Amino acid sequence: MNAPTKPIEAFLDREYPAGFVTALEADALPKGLSEDVIRRISEKKGEPEWLLEWRLESYRRWLTMTPPGWAQVSFPPIDYQDIVYYSAPRRKADAPKSLDEVDPELLRTYEKLGVPLHERARLAGVAVDAVFDSVSVATTFKKQLGEHGIVFCSFSEAVKEHPELVRQYLGTVVPQGDNFYAALNSAVFSDGSFVYIPKGVRCPMDLSTYFRINARDTGQFERTLIIADEGATVSYLEGCTAPMRDENQLHAAVVELVALEGAHIKYSTVQNWYPGDKDGKGGIYNFVTKRGDCRGARSHISWTQVETGSAITWKYPSVLLRGDDSVGEFYSVALTNHRQQADTGSKMIHFGRNTKSTIISKGISAGHGSNTFRGLVKVTPKALGARNYTQCDSLLIGGQCAAHTFPTIEVRHPSARVEHEATTSRIGEDQLFYAMQRGLTAEDAVSMIVSGFCKEVFKELPMEFAVEAQKLLGVSLEGSVG
Amino acid sequence: MLDIRNLHASVDGKPILRGLDLHVGTGEVHAIMGPNGSGKSTLAQVLAGRDSFTVDDGSVSWDGVDLLAMPTEERARAGLFLAFQYPVEIPGVSNAYFLKAAVNAVRRHRGEPEYDAMDFLKRVKAEMKAVDMREEFLYRSVNEGFSGGEKKRNEVLQMALLEPRLAVLDETDSGLDIDALRTVADGVNRLRSPERSMIVITHYQRLLDYIVPDQVHVLSHGRIVRSGGRELAHELEERGYGWIDEAQATLAQGAAS
Numbered sequence: 001m002n003a004p005t006k007p008i009e010a011f012l013d014r015e016y017p018a019g020f021v022t023a024l025e026a027d028a029l030p031k032g033l034s035e036d037v038i039r040r041i042s043e044k045k046g047e048p049e050w051l052l053e054w055r056l057e058s059y060r061r062w063l064t065m066t067p068p069g070w071a072q073v074s075f076p077p078i079d080y081q082d083i084v085y086y087s088a089p090r091r092k093a094d095a096p097k098s099l100d101e102v103d104p105e106l107l108r109t110y111e112k113l114g115v116p117l118h119e120r121a122r123l124a125g126v127a128v129d130a131v132f133d134s135v136s137v138a139t140t141f142k143k144q145l146g147e148h149g150i151v152f153c154s155f156s157e158a159v160k161e162h163p164e165l166v167r168q169y170l171g172t173v174v175p176q177g178d179n180f181y182a183a184l185n186s187a188v189f190s191d192g193s194f195v196y197i198p199k200g201v202r203c204p205m206d207l208s209t210y211f212r213i214n215a216r217d218t219g220q221f222e223r224t225l226i227i228a229d230e231g232a233t234v235s236y237l238e239g240c241t242a243p244m245r246d247e248n249q250l251h252a253a254v255v256e257l258v259a260l261e262g263a264h265i266k267y268s269t270v271q272n273w274y275p276g277d278k279d280g281k282g283g284i285y286n287f288v289t290k291r292g293d294c295r296g297a298r299s300h301i302s303w304t305q306v307e308t309g310s311a312i313t314w315k316y317p318s319v320l321l322r323g324d325d326s327v328g329e330f331y332s333v334a335l336t337n338h339r340q341q342a343d344t345g346s347k348m349i350h351f352g353r354n355t356k357s358t359i360i361s362k363g364i365s366a367g368h369g370s371n372t373f374r375g376l377v378k379v380t381p382k383a384l385g386a387r388n389y390t391q392c393d394s395l396l397i398g399g400q401c402a403a404h405t406f407p408t409i410e411v412r413h414p415s416a417r418v419e420h421e422a423t424t425s426r427i428g429e430d431q432l433f434y435a436m437q438r439g440l441t442a443e444d445a446v447s448m449i450v451s452g453f454c455k456e457v458f459k460e461l462p463m464e465f466a467v468e469a470q471k472l473l474g475v476s477l478e479g480s481v482g
Numbered sequence: 483m484l485d486i487r488n489l490h491a492s493v494d495g496k497p498i499l500r501g502l503d504l505h506v507g508t509g510e511v512h513a514i515m516g517p518n519g520s521g522k523s524t525l526a527q528v529l530a531g532r533d534s535f536t537v538d539d540g541s542v543s544w545d546g547v548d549l550l551a552m553p554t555e556e557r558a559r560a561g562l563f564l565a566f567q568y569p570v571e572i573p574g575v576s577n578a579y580f581l582k583a584a585v586n587a588v589r590r591h592r593g594e595p596e597y598d599a600m601d602f603l604k605r606v607k608a609e610m611k612a613v614d615m616r617e618e619f620l621y622r623s624v625n626e627g628f629s630g631g632e633k634k635r636n637e638v639l640q641m642a643l644l645e646p647r648l649a650v651l652d653e654t655d656s657g658l659d660i661d662a663l664r665t666v667a668d669g670v671n672r673l674r675s676p677e678r679s680m681i682v683i684t685h686y687q688r689l690l691d692y693i694v695p696d697q698v699h700v701l702s703h704g705r706i707v708r709s710g711g712r713e714l715a716h717e718l719e720e721r722g723y724g725w726i727d728e729a730q731a732t733l734a735q736g737a738a739s
Contacts, residue, residue, distance in 0.1 A: 425573075428570070429534065430570045431570050431571075431572055433530075433532050433533075433554065433570075434566065434569070434570035434572070435572070435580075435584075436531075436554040436555045436558065437530050437531075437554060437555075437557075437558050437563075437564050437566075438558055438580070438583075438584035438587070438640065438644070439555050439558040439559045439584050439587035439588045439591070439644070440555060440583055440584065440587055441555055442555075444583070444587075448572070448575055448579075448580070448583065449572060449575065451574070451575070452572055452573055452574025452575035452623065453573065453574055454574070455574040455575075456574075
């Protein structure tokens with residue numbers, strides 16, 4: 001087919017707008033990883049002994065492990081001794097007590113990224129935790145949330161203020177030795193967000209974490225833990241950017257969600273890490289383990305992700321459906337352009353009775369991008385009446401890109417109902433011409449077609465994020481009518 | 483007014499239009515008839531600016547402006563509308579969103595204020611009534627799962643909303659039963675006006691019983707070979723396209739000897 005390449009290429013060649021570097025003095029450890037480095041990270045954070053031991057145990061496990069080789073991605077081996085495992089913006093005294101004490105340069109960085117941290121500047125009423133390199137620099141709306149008994153703070157602070165909660169839940173969803181990158185994270189994680197919603201509380205605002213990698217040669221290893229107690233409800237948003245650098249940077253995060261009986265957690269991600277340049281130079285390696293545990297009956301965990309950045313994405317947000325009648329959902333848009341590679345998907349593991357899961361995946365490949373969906377739906381022998389619906393669609397733009405689908409289905413109970421649908425389509429020259437004949441520019445036409453393709457996922461995002469996601473895909477907001 | 487001179491166009495190196503001349507005055511309706519492969523649809527697509535066709539020679543002047551120099555979307559905004567023979571499906575994009583984006587693109591170009599959601603809905607619902615379309619079609623994806631007749635109605639609806647100066651209808655009658663044909667033709671007739679020119683491309687005379695043209699042209703091998711009043715359409719209906727080709731062949735021989 002004659003590819004309608006020119007307008008599409010122009011559309012795809014947009015600049016990465018978040019690629020600037022903030023000039024800040026950093027307090028960093030030297031490159032390299034050893035038990036000594038881990039001790040120093042733990043010491044810098046003033047951690048209790050049990051946590052240091054937990055880290056060291058993870059490290060020892062990690063030493064025995066090898067990186068996973070099964071993903072449909074290729075990159076040269078990573079030298080784990082050539083990475084800085086801890087970098088924090090240097091500050092005068094201890095942690096800032098209020099936003100007024102945060103380095104104004106940092107505040108400006110977040111303003112520039114469209115994440116104003118000043119509470120009075122927040123119109124939408126979203127509480128934000130900002131993580132810069134290895135540490136959390138600011139958390140907004142803490143007081144208001146505290147009135148409901150909600151804990152929303154940096155992980156380090158949670159270790160100090162709520163050690164019993166951290167100790168009770170840390171590593172119970174993603175065990176230390178779960179996989180190579182999770183083990184690495186468990187050893188060296190620096191900061192992240194912590195959320196606890198007490199029994200029966202409906203969190204009055206969306207909670208959000210904004211991750212920023214700034215320093216050179218630095219890995220970001222954040223750890224997020226969200227616990228929704230019985231009957232609690234929370235919607236959590238996560239955004240990420242990084243400067244443009246020629247070297248690859250590693251981001252190996254772990255996110256654990258725990259939903260107790262009747263709890264509801266909605267976790268949304270707009271991931272826009274620096275993807276590298278057109279020829280595949282630089283960019284973030286985004287090797288992330290995200291898992292939710294529907295621990296109680298009638299609990300509900302929903303993952304929504306829009307992945308447009310990173311040189312390589314390796315990420316499978318999953319749900320363990322342990323409680324009876326629990327529900328797991330995964331909605332994903334993954335865009336790969338130029339030399340980007342994404343191997344992403346979800347795992348839904350059904351343990352409880354009458355558990356339900358849904359996987360909707362939309363992969364968009366352009367340029368030389370490679371996009372792989374990898375899914376596992378597992379119905380264990382006790383999961384009477386389990387149901388899954390999986391839909392996995394690929395959209396190809398141009399003739400050099402690739403899309404792959406690897407669904408795995410394991411059913412051990414005869415009452416299970418598992419459905420899988422997959423489609424592959426291409427932005428047609430005829431669609432573009434049709435839209436342009438009605439007066440739309442090629443760019444608007446591509447945006448509209450892509451947006452239409454992603455609609456089922458975008459409608460799952462909180463309003464504010466949906467706008468952001470569509471902008472990221474170069475899309476003007478649809479839906480003011482119809 | 484539209485003035486096409488000596489238009490040559492090809493696709494993948496294969497010539498299709500070979501020296502086409504056509505003049506359409508403002509407010510006139512011209513029918514283009516011809517057998518399959520004569521270049522009817524190519525003419526429509528070239529006028530609309532589809533880039534898979536190459537213009538090799540000739541000129542098209544539209545109210546004094548060089549039409550061929552304009553990008554596709556500029557032609558559309560300036561008031562050229564093509565009703566597609568095979569309207570394209572766009573999954574996930576609601577018809578309402580698509581129509582509003584198109585109408586506002588044209589309105590911006592004309593320096594008119596854009597419609598907000600309320601104004602637009604009012605306008606579009608009124609126009610839908612005229613082409614006998616149910617409101618649910620606003621909220622369905624563009625042309626997705628529409629029947630042949632519904633797609634053509636949707637084209638006429640867009641034409642009504644966009645208020646073009648020049649409308650090209652490419653085999654709008656194909657695949658329509660008689661009732662749908664009548665509805666579509668009524669819709670088109672309502673849009674006839676002294677400021678609006680139309681080129682109605684059709685294979686069959688039948689459509690011209692409903693949309694009565696000012697002139698009829700016969701296209702064969704990429705050229706207009708006969709022009710006349712509406713009686714020419716009836717002649718074609720009776721005698722088929724064969725005699726045109728024969729007459730052409732005789733003519734060509736005469737010219738050669």
